[in-house]
Amino acid sequence: MDYHPQELDRKWQQRWAASRAFEVTEDPSRPKFYCLEMFAYPSGHAHVGHVRNYIIGDVVARTKRMRGYNVLHPFGWDAFGLPAENAAIKGGLHPDVSTRSNIAHMKGQLQRLGISYAWERELATCDPEYYKWNQWLFIRMFEKGLAYRRRSSVNWCPSCNTVLANEQVVDGGCWRCGTPVETRDLEQWFFRITAYADELLGDTATLTRWPEKVLTMQRNWIGRSEGARVRFPLERKVEGAGAAADAIEVFTTRIDTIHGATFVLLGPEHPLVAAMAGQSPDPASFRRQAQAFRTQDRAARISGEIEKQGFDTGFRAINPFTDEPVPIWVANFVLGEYGTGAVMAVPAHDQRDFEFARKFNLPIRVVVTPDGRPLPAASLTEAAEAYGTLVDSGPYSGLGSAEAQARMTAAMRERGLAEATVQYRLKDWGISRQRYWGTPIPMIYCEKDGIVPVPDEQLPVVLPKVAQFSGRGDSPLAQVPEFVNVSCPTCGGAARRETDTMDTFVDSSWYFYRFADPRNDGMPFDPAKVKYWLPVDFYSGGVEHAILHLIYSRFFARVFRDLGLVDHSEPFAQLLTQGMVLKGGAVMSKSKGNVVDPDTMLQKYGADALRLYVMFVAPPEKEVEWNDAGLEGSFRFLARVWRLVDHWCETVGGEGVGSPDDCRELNPAERAVRRKAHDTIRRVTADIEERQQLNTAVSAMMELVNDLYAFSEQTVTGAPGRRADEDVDRAGVIERREAICVVREALEALVRMLSPFAPHTAEEIWERLGHAQPIAEAAWPAFNPEVAKAEEIVVPVQVNGKVRSRLTVPAEVSERELERLALADPAIQSYTSGKTVKKVVVARGRLVSLVVQ
RNA sequence: GCGGAAGUGGCGGAAUUGGCAGACGCGCUAGCCUCAGGAGCUAGUGGCCGCAAGGCCAUCGGGGUUCGAGUCCCCGCUUCCGCACCA
Numbered sequence: 001m002d003y004h005p006q007e008l009d010r011k012w013q014q015r016w017a018a019s020r021a022f023e024v025t026e027d028p029s030r031p032k033f034y035c036l037e038m039f040a041y042p043s044g045h046a047h048v049g050h051v052r053n054y055i056i057g058d059v060v061a062r063t064k065r066m067r068g069y070n071v072l073h074p075f076g077w078d079a080f081g082l083p084a085e086n087a088a089i090k091g092g093l094h095p096d097v098s099t100r101s102n103i104a105h106m107k108g109q110l111q112r113l114g115i116s117y118a119w120e121r122e123l124a125t126c127d128p129e130y131y132k133w134n135q136w137l138f139i140r141m142f143e144k145g146l147a148y149r150r151r152s153s154v155n156w157c158p159s160c161n162t163v164l165a166n167e168q169v170v171d172g173g174c175w176r177c178g179t180p181v182e183t184r185d186l187e188q189w190f191f192r193i194t195a196y197a198d199e200l201l202g203d204t205a206t207l208t209r210w211p212e213k214v215l216t217m218q219r220n221w222i223g224r225s226e227g228a229r230v231r232f233p234l235e236r237k238v239e240g241a242g243a244a245a246d247a248i249e250v251f252t253t254r255i256d257t258i259h260g261a262t263f264v265l266l267g268p269e270h271p272l273v274a275a276m277a278g279q280s281p282d283p284a285s286f287r288r289q290a291q292a293f294r295t296q297d298r299a300a301r302i303s304g305e306i307e308k309q310g311f312d313t314g315f316r317a318i319n320p321f322t323d324e325p326v327p328i329w330v331a332n333f334v335l336g337e338y339g340t341g342a343v344m345a346v347p348a349h350d351q352r353d354f355e356f357a358r359k360f361n362l363p364i365r366v367v368v369t370p371d372g373r374p375l376p377a378a379s380l381t382e383a384a385e386a387y388g389t390l391v392d393s394g395p396y397s398g399l400g401s402a403e404a405q406a407r408m409t410a411a412m413r414e415r416g417l418a419e420a421t422v423q424y425r426l427k428d429w430g431i432s433r434q435r436y437w438g439t440p441i442p443m444i445y446c447e448k449d450g451i452v453p454v455p456d457e458q459l460p461v462v463l464p465k466v467a468q469f470s471g472r473g474d475s476p477l478a479q480v481p482e483f484v485n486v487s488c489p490t491c492g493g494a495a496r497r498e499t500d501t502m503d504t505f506v507d508s509s510w511y512f513y514r515f516a517d518p519r520n521d522g523m524p525f526d527p528a529k530v531k532y533w534l535p536v537d538f539y540s541g542g543v544e545h546a547i548l549h550l551i552y553s554r555f556f557a558r559v560f561r562d563l564g565l566v567d568h569s570e571p572f573a574q575l576l577t578q579g580m581v582l583k584g585g586a587v588m589s590k591s592k593g594n595v596v597d598p599d600t601m602l603q604k605y606g607a608d609a610l611r612l613y614v615m616f617v618a619p620p621e622k623e624v625e626w627n628d629a630g631l632e633g634s635f636r637f638l639a640r641v642w643r644l645v646d647h648w649c650e651t652v653g654g655e656g657v658g659s660p661d662d663c664r665e666l667n668p669a670e671r672a673v674r675r676k677a678h679d680t681i682r683r684v685t686a687d688i689e690e691r692q693q694l695n696t697a698v699s700a701m702m703e704l705v706n707d708l709y710a711f712s713e714q715t716v717t718g719a720p721g722r723r724a725d726e727d728v729d730r731a732g733v734i735e736r737r738e739a740i741c742v743v744r745e746a747l748e749a750l751v752r753m754l755s756p757f758a759p760h761t762a763e764e765i766w767e768r769l770g771h772a773q774p775i776a777e778a779a780w781p782a783f784n785p786e787v788a789k790a791e792e793i794v795v796p797v798q799v800n801g802k803v804r805s806r807l808t809v810p811a812e813v814s815e816r817e818l819e820r821l822a823l824a825d826p827a828i829q830s831y832t833s834g835k836t837v838k839k840v841v842v843a844r845g846r847l848v849s850l851v852v853q
Numbered sequence: 854g855c856g857g858a859a860g861u862g863g864c865g866g867a868a869u870u871g872g873c874a875g876a877c878g879c880g881c882u883a884g885c886c887u888c889a890g891g892a893g894c895u896a897g898u899g900g901c902c903g904c905a906a907g908g909c910c911a912u913c914g915g916g917g918u919u920c921g922a923g924u925c926c927c928c929g930c931u932u933c934c935g936c937a938c939c940a
Contacts, residue, residue, distance in 0.1 A: 212857085212858095213857060213858070213934085213935080216856075216857065216935085217857090217935060217936085220856075220935080220936065221936090223939065225939075225940085227940080250940080251939095251940065252940060253939095253940065254940080265940090308938085332938095333938050333940095334938085334940080335938080335939065335940090337939090338939045338940080339939075339940065342940095343940045344940080345940090346940090350940070351938090352938055352940075353940085355938095423939080423940090424939095425939055543934085543935095546935085547935095613878095616865095616866095616877080616878070617865060617866080617878090618865070618866065619866090622866090623933085624865075625864095625865075627864085627865070627879075629864095629878095629879055629880075630864095630865070630878070630879060632879085633878055633879055634878085636878095637878080639892095639893095640893095643893085683869095686869080687869095690869090691869070693867095693869090695865095695866075695867085695877085695878095696866095696867065696868095696869095696876085696877080698877080698878090699866090699867075699876065699877035699878070700876090700877080701877095702876095702877055702878075703876075703877065706877090709894085713894085713895080794873080795873090796872085796873045798872085798873090798920080798921070800920080800921095801920070801921055803873055806873075838920090839920055840920085841872095841920050841921075843871095843872055843921095846872050846873090847872050847873070847921085849872080849920045849921060850920080851920050851921095
């Protein structure tokens with residue numbers, strides 16, 4: 001009987017579907033396990049890079065199921081997004097049509113791979129039944145002040161006359177037409193993620209089962225720094241600057257250096273800049289320079305080095321410690337969005353300020369030295385950024401930096417000029433998109449009542465079917481009058497809907513909760529169901545989501561928690577970031593034309609060979625280069641297992657073959673095979689469950705198969721696959737019942753361990769071995785540590801660090817006996833005779849090391 | 854520039870607690886089987902010396918700790934990733 005995997009794929013996929021094998025409900029009597037792979041953007045075709053992630057998750061899910069867990073393993077579609085809309089603009093299908101057909105195709109691909117999803121829980125974020133709850137949650141956040149509206153700058157393409165997302169700005173220009181991108185101020189909706197900044201940062205310490213790399217990236221992204229806000233009063237008021245007219249507030253982490261602050265720098269976006277321009281001798285030139293900095297910023301940042309530029313505003317501020325007036329400049333490297341958008345410049349102790357001062361001939365004053373002695377400013381070749389002892393700092397001279405910071409902040413605080421603060425790099429999350437294919441933001445603007453949420457009972461605000469996608473103008477929804485024009489829920493008067501849609505990262509920030517209760521039409525989910533299933537026990541996906549998706553999801557978990565819907569803070573207990581699959585050294589992509597299509601591989605080798613290969617080729621987190629020959633090797637292994645079973649099937653498959661435990665006595669070869677089988681169970685279990693080293697789990701099984709071949713070779717039947725000789729009658733020649741029991745035990749363990757990797761082949765073999773129940777419902781094999789233990793071990797003996805002999809000894813040999821045997825070994829004595837053994841180190845069960853002189 | 858990870862045969866990779874480096878697979882070589890082999894089975898396969906027994910060298914390079922280092926420490930090189938004027 002030859003191995004024809006394609007037939008097995010079909011047969012078992014149909015059976016699993018018919019028996020609803022992977023559908024689950026809450027069952028308090030069993031431990032639960034929530035296994036989740038990041039859901040997919042339905043681009044149309046999954047390539048083997050995507051598929052790797054689903055296979056990893058499936059191996060984990062299938063293993064956990066066999067180990068007695070109630071396993072939730074769902075899948076869904078991150079179905080809103082730009083590519084579908086852009087295709088429509090280019091004259092393609094409506095996003096709704098193309099998305100549905102892409103989903104259908106990709107779902108088929110996953111099903112052909114035999115991934116054990118609970119398909120009845122499938123969801124797509126473009127379904128109104130799903131995005132209704134985005135809107136519901138948005139309104140709850142609005143009520144709590146976590147969603148708010150303010151002006152902010154966005155990327156604007158003057159040629160296409162539209163807003164661009166950050167990722168659509170390529171080298172400072174529009175991705176479509178190349179026109180340099182401008183910044184524009186627009187009203188935008190924001191989520192107040194910064195309210196949770198400290199918590200999101202601090203709780204990274206609790207994520208012990210996340211990769212350190214991801215935690216580091218998140219910590220850096222949040223970017224907490226402690227310092228002080230200090231007010232530098234203006235020498236004279238700036239007309240037309242409103243409340244901010246009488247002082248510049250700066251943020252500094254080095255208030256200890258403030259006596260060396262010889263000028264103040266404003267970012268070009270700072271509100272005072274515009275006001276100062278109006279009062280300068282040449283307002284037009286002033287504005288032109290400031291505007292140049294703002295547009296330059298983005299383009300220059302890409303080229304890496306930005307030359308420091310600036311100009312004097314002509315205004316001066318008073319250093320609150322020295323009471324001296326210092327010039328105010330506008331500088332291109334001061335960021336408008338960070339801190340207060342203004343800094344005090346201390347050229348002696350900050351490298352950026354140092355370069356700026358040297359370039360524009362501004363004064364440099366040393367106020368911190370390593371030893372408390374003056375340091376001539378003229379001798380500096382770079383800024384002295386280290387902490388030290390203060391000098392030339394009035395009453396604070398002689399203090400250490402840390403103590404000075406505390407005292408100086410306190411002193412200024414009394415005068416109302418400073419305040420200790422914590423600053424974050426993390427900014428509030430702007431979620432408005434001037435796009436069609438996303439969740440409509442459920443807000444209404446009324447002249448009389450202002451911003452009014454759509455009442456809950458009117459949700460969802462359904463995305464209208466738009467016929468034309470021109471790609472021009474503002475949000476496509478604004479061009480649909482029957483969508484825009486609405487009556488105000490408060491006063492009933494004429495009002496206007498919000499026409500922006502939500503960032504698609506909103507959709508993906510909570511879908512893992514919805515899987516726990518995907519058809520609920522009264523709430524986003526039943527808290528009891530989420531309490532049973534969540535947090536996700538095992539989450540895997542690409543490292544490219546290390547910051548965005550994973551930080552947003554952590555934020556949403558806290559929002560749900562504070563709404564009383566969930567009782568945890570962290571949604572993902574364990575995170576695995578799987579490596580990409582490369583072809584020709586590059587990440588697979590349609591545009592590069594280097595995608596490997598799983599369906600082609602399936603037709604040739606079957607789903608199991610593909611699954612096995614992808615697991616065997618490298619540990620899951622590692623990047624791998626696709627290799628057809630390797631896939632063929634995995635196919636060969638499965639065929640080899642198949643032949644092995646074929647060879648033994650009649651002999652061991654019958655009734656009444658008992659356990660080796662009931663056999664009177666096993667011969668050495670039988671004991672060795674049995675030991676190997678039990679030790680393989682131990683290794684494979686640990687590799688999957690503890691180490692997540694799926695590649696070594698596969699190689700352990702390959703070793704067992706090799707040993708079973710060798711054992712078969714030793715019996716009179718010969719090795720499987722070798723053509724039966726005329727003089728050997730294959731069937732029935734094995735007279736040792738013990739051998740039959742041992743082989744049966746080994747095969748049954750092997751096929752169960754193999755089943756998460758190669759489920760179709762395993763099911764078929766299981767059935768051939770006489771089992772009526774599917775292997776997916778079988779229990780994971782157990783091992784007996786006593787049997788798994790080696791009876792005899794080989795212990796190397798080193799002389800002066802080199803292996804000179806090997807002793808074969810009983811496993812339980814004592815250290816003293818080992819030492820005696822080593823010294824008595826003839827091969828060793830040739831190295832020790834006539835010399836002194838100065839030291840003997842015995843690592844029991846491992847090695848003996850002699851130092852000889 | 855800063856931060857992180859990594860560097861092991863011809864290739865992918867293994868080495869679990871500091872204890873036999875190279876498991877397992879690919880590729881390659883030989884034998885068997887065969888009308889045939891790009892199938893299968895068996896054996897071999899880090900380099901150098903040697904008929905062999907055996908010896909020497911070997912985990913990016915250089916030092917160190919240790920009876921013993923791929924693994925720990927220091928210096929350097931290379932690659933990949935992340936951040937990149939965050940005051």
